[in-house]
Amino acid sequence: MGKVIVVTSGKGGVGKTTASANIGAGLASQGRSVVIIDTDIGLRNLDLVLGLENRIVFDLVDVVEGKCRSFRQALIKDKRFDNLFILASAQSREKDAVKPEQMKKLCKELEDAFDYIILDCPAGIEMGFKNAIAGAHEAIVVTNPEVSAVRDADRIVGLLEAAEIKNIRLLLNRVRPGQIQKGQMLSVEDIQDILSIELLGQVPEDERIVHASNRGEPAILDMKSKAGNAYRNVVARILDPAVPVSAPDTSIWSKLRRVLTADLGAQAG
Amino acid sequence: MAYTSMENAIILKGTRHGLLASVREDADWKEVLRELAGLMAHNAQFLKDAQLVLDFGWRELCEEQFDAIITVLKNQGLGCNGILSTSLNTRTIAEGRGYRAIIGRLGLAQHHGRRLRRDQEAQAEVPVVAAPPVAVAEEPVKAEDSVVVALESTLPKDAVSEAIPEVSETTPEVPNAELPIEATTATETSIPPAAAAAEMVCAEAAGVEDSLELPPSEESSIEAPSSAFDSADPAVANLPTVFDSSEIEGPRVFSSSQEPGIHIPHYQDEEPTLYIRKTLRSGQRVMFAGNVVLLGDLNPGAQIEADGDVIVLGQLRGSVHAGCEGDEEATVITSSLRATQLRIADRFYKAEASNRFFRKSPPTGTLRARLDGETVVVEALPAR
Numbered sequence: 001m002g003k004v005i006v007v008t009s010g011k012g013g014v015g016k017t018t019a020s021a022n023i024g025a026g027l028a029s030q031g032r033s034v035v036i037i038d039t040d041i042g043l044r045n046l047d048l049v050l051g052l053e054n055r056i057v058f059d060l061v062d063v064v065e066g067k068c069r070s071f072r073q074a075l076i077k078d079k080r081f082d083n084l085f086i087l088a089s090a091q092s093r094e095k096d097a098v099k100p101e102q103m104k105k106l107c108k109e110l111e112d113a114f115d116y117i118i119l120d121c122p123a124g125i126e127m128g129f130k131n132a133i134a135g136a137h138e139a140i141v142v143t144n145p146e147v148s149a150v151r152d153a154d155r156i157v158g159l160l161e162a163a164e165i166k167n168i169r170l171l172l173n174r175v176r177p178g179q180i181q182k183g184q185m186l187s188v189e190d191i192q193d194i195l196s197i198e199l200l201g202q203v204p205e206d207e208r209i210v211h212a213s214n215r216g217e218p219a220i221l222d223m224k225s226k227a228g229n230a231y232r233n234v235v236a237r238i239l240d241p242a243v244p245v246s247a248p249d250t251s252i253w254s255k256l257r258r259v260l261t262a263d264l265g266a267q268a269g
Numbered sequence: 270m271a272y273t274s275m276e277n278a279i280i281l282k283g284t285r286h287g288l289l290a291s292v293r294e295d296a297d298w299k300e301v302l303r304e305l306a307g308l309m310a311h312n313a314q315f316l317k318d319a320q321l322v323l324d325f326g327w328r329e330l331c332e333e334q335f336d337a338i339i340t341v342l343k344n345q346g347l348g349c350n351g352i353l354s355t356s357l358n359t360r361t362i363a364e365g366r367g368y369r370a371i372i373g374r375l376g377l378a379q380h381h382g383r384r385l386r387r388d389q390e391a392q393a394e395v396p397v398v399a400a401p402p403v404a405v406a407e408e409p410v411k412a413e414d415s416v417v418v419a420l421e422s423t424l425p426k427d428a429v430s431e432a433i434p435e436v437s438e439t440t441p442e443v444p445n446a447e448l449p450i451e452a453t454t455a456t457e458t459s460i461p462p463a464a465a466a467a468e469m470v471c472a473e474a475a476g477v478e479d480s481l482e483l484p485p486s487e488e489s490s491i492e493a494p495s496s497a498f499d500s501a502d503p504a505v506a507n508l509p510t511v512f513d514s515s516e517i518e519g520p521r522v523f524s525s526s527q528e529p530g531i532h533i534p535h536y537q538d539e540e541p542t543l544y545i546r547k548t549l550r551s552g553q554r555v556m557f558a559g560n561v562v563l564l565g566d567l568n569p570g571a572q573i574e575a576d577g578d579v580i581v582l583g584q585l586r587g588s589v590h591a592g593c594e595g596d597e598e599a600t601v602i603t604s605s606l607r608a609t610q611l612r613i614a615d616r617f618y619k620a621e622a623s624n625r626f627f628r629k630s631p632p633t634g635t636l637r638a639r640l641d642g643e644t645v646v647v648e649a650l651p652a653r
Contacts, residue, residue, distance in 0.1 A: 151551050151569060151570055152551075154550045154551040154552075154568050154569070154570065155550060155551040155552040155570065157550055158549075158550030158551065158552060158553050159552075161547075161550075162372060164357060193584070194566075194568055194569070194586070196548060196566065
């Protein structure tokens with residue numbers, strides 16, 4: 001039976017859609033069958049990030065309203081992976097076009113057909129959020145190292161806990177290690193101190209990710225991208241929680257320092 | 270101020286803003302329905318056109334049961350204003366039918382039933398003294414999954430609330446606006462201005478992030494029937510309300526170093542204490558007519574408002590208001606004070622304006638905030 005994971009944040013613009021696309025593509029590249037559902041009805045853009053806009057025939061609302069024979073007809077196969085599908089959201093409808101029970105039913109059906117069902121949640125805590133979490137087993141809370149994003153994430157975690165979603169993990173996005181070192185940005189420890197949920201991974205701010213999104217190519221396939229590296233680590237951790245979190249490195253010097261201090265520590269010990 | 274119906278499966282509780290019906294969780298279902306059907310017959314005047322908030326506690330209701338309850342209420346001209354339950358299924362059913370559902374449990378019926386039984390036994394054993402045996406340390410109202418509850422104090426509150434003005438009114442600068450706004454946005458299916466409602470309650474949760482802060486209504490609705498109803502139930506009528514320590518005899522529950530004969534007040538005299546065994550997160554709010562003990566963090570954006578003391582054993586980063594009904598003796602005790610806002614009675618304590626996120630070394634040790642005259646002072650409790 002597949003796992004239904006909702007990617008959510010509360011605050012907008014923290015990188016939910018990018019994270020959904022990259023994690024989905026990463027899981028598919030590891031041979032898992034994956035479907036990513038864009039639940040942001042009215043503001044669809046998952047298809048853009050994956051470069052699949054021109055293939056949309058049926059969308060999420062069509063599926064729940066029964067306008068197509070089954071969900072299979074609405075699934076769009078990815079260009080790069082045969083085992084990656086997306087279900088686009090409707091562009092011209094409202095959030096209340098879908099009900100939580102319908103999402104639950106759809107997720108149940110998809111569970112039997114796929115290893116991973118990833119739900120890209122809209123910002124906010126209203127209907128769209130309720131729809132997205134209705135059928136989810138697990139959650140990935142995306143946040144940025146900013147007080148406002150962390151505050152919203154905390155609210156979201158509270159709501160997820162109340163909805164009895166057990167496995168809630170944190171994805172820290174757009175981290176700037178340099179700024180954290182200068183004390184201008186919340187550190188990972190500060191954030192975990194407040195949210196106190198398991199850290200799934202941290203993704204550094206990366207110019208290449210913007211470029212990748214605009215081209216419709218997931219950054220996780222870009223071997224030179226720092227963010228892509230981080231997403232590969234995230235995917236590895238989803239598949240095997242024993243894999244450690246990789247810290248984003250600032251520069252060659254900090255890497256060097258880490259190696260040196262580790263050596264010194266070994267000598268001292 | 271709690272009135273029992275004859276058999277105690279349901280406790281009606283008048284609060285300042287309305288009526289709460291607490292359904293005993295272990296009571297037989299038929300009994301519950303039967304008692305509910307007799308509600309109106311027992312106090313027609315008191316309940317006329319009332320909107321009740323139903324507290325089901327952890328009882329799991331099926332759809333038929335819920336509908337049956339609503340029908341029984343409707344048949345008597347009563348309405349339901351919302352429910353309180355720790356069961357997700359029960360809440361889902363209620364929400365599916367357009368009622369507001371709040372995660373929580375007061376367990377009033379449990380407490381009351383137990384107390385009545387205890388008192389009846391006591392009366393049977395010690396016929397001369399009307400006092401019950403010394404207080405059993407009342408079981409705390411537990412936070413089930415994510416409880417946020419509040420209940421009117423069991424003290425005769427009318428006098429208190431008249432004597433002391435509403436705190437929020439005397440402190441206009443309190444930035445309390447956040448929650449009400451949220452509540453109004455979330456509660457689009459707003460409930461008609463109900464004649465009755467529970468005062469309590471709290472915001473939170475799973476798709477019920479509205480606080481069930483019901484519109485206030487006339488306070489007078491509560492007062493009338495108390496004597497009439499109490500006299501209907503001899504056990505209640507005979508309950509002494511004030512205890513003199515010298516009268517108390519019987520087994521002691523606290524076998525600690527307390528000197529013999531010390532007054533351990535009956536639970537009815539004492540503010541109840543709410544235990545919360547979880548971290549309170551942004552947007553979650555606990556209002557409680559008693560003391561609150563939080564065995565977790567109070568995150569920024571979360572709130573505790575208590576009539577009595579507040580003890581936070583985790584990180585205190587949110588807002589705390591102790592003695593919110595005006596108790597100037599109330600204190601806040603915590604090991605880490607980084608509160609966004611701390612209030613005692615109608616006074617403020619603001620640690621500093623700087624961004625608390627970046628404060629690396631919060632004060633450590635056990636800290637107590639109390640009211641010293643007009644100002645809130647924070648002092649370290651000496652380690653022993």
